[in-house]
Amino acid sequence: MKRTKPYLFAGTMMLTALAHEARAHPHVFAEARLDVIxxxxxxxxxxxxxxxxxxxxxxxxxxxxxxxxxxxxxxxELKEVGSVVHESLADFNYFQIVMSNGNEVEMEAPPEMMADFTDENQLILLFESKPKEELLLKGTTSFGIYDPTFYTALEFPDDDHLQVENLPQGCKLAVIRPDPDEAIAQNQDMLTPDFFEDASNNDMGKIFATRLEVTCEG
Structure with a gap:
């Protein structure tokens, strides 16, 4: 069965149909953890x-x-799951958003995505990615994940699910969870009527994404 890219596993006709009926609402939910090394x-x-x-x-x-x-x-079969997700998310930067002092950081595609199933019959996906160029923690660097199509809701259950390994001295961490009303108010000029009619056709969903901000002196 052919799998299209706009949604996480668009190989299922049921999920694809749901996506067309209500594009701006998530139909897939996942708890996320992010470790910055x-x-x-x-x-x-x-x-x-x-x-x-x-x-x-x-x-x-x-x-x-x-x-x-x-x-x-x-x-x-798990290898096939990982391969399909890897291909499907390539056009969406694997739902990652990394910013350094206001500029978006390009990330390399992960070499693979590993899939597993827990005893509770929950799918788990694991992968690792790296910056394309050297990324030093200077000023403010932020890390987050979001689905620009609004089809998948990826949430960090608590702040401990966002971590930095080997945090340099003089750096501070903050978990930012934007308030939707405030985010809309602050970005009113960029949120056109098209956004509210079909948010999947633009990239403004990142303003609502939970992110980890690392602020370093020097």
Whole structure:
């Protein structure tokens, strides 16, 4: 079955149909964890992501990818899940948003995405990405995730799910959870009527994304 890119697993006709009916509302939910790995020179080595998906979506993935119909996903089937997600999210920078002093940072595509299923039958995706160029923690650097199509809601359950490994001295952390009403008010000029009619056709969803801000002196 052909899988299209606009949604996380657009290989399922049911999910694709739902997406067209209500594009600006999430239909897939996941708890996220993000670890920013910093080297001894204060440079960002990698971002490590873990996404745990809701029961309904996990069950849909199980049905779609369980080729031998044994009601579980074996190693090869999980590899296929990871491969499909890797391809599907390429056009969306794997839902990552990294900013350095107001400028967006380009990230390399992760070499792979690993899939697993927990005993609670929840799909887990893990991957690691790196900046394309050296990224030193100077001034304000922010890290977050969001789906620009608004189809997938990726949420950090608490602030401890956003961490920095080897935080340099003189740097401070802050988890920013934008208030939707304030975000709209502050960006009113950029939020055109088209945004409210179909938010999936633009990239303004990042103003609502939870992010980790690292502020460093010097």
């Amino acid at each position: 910093v080297n001894g020179d204060g440079g960002v080595e990698a971002l490590r992501h873990v996404w745990r998906f809701d029961d309904m979506f996990s069950s849909t993935v199980l049905v779609d990818f369980d080729q031998n119909k044994d009601l579980k996903l074996d190693a090869e």
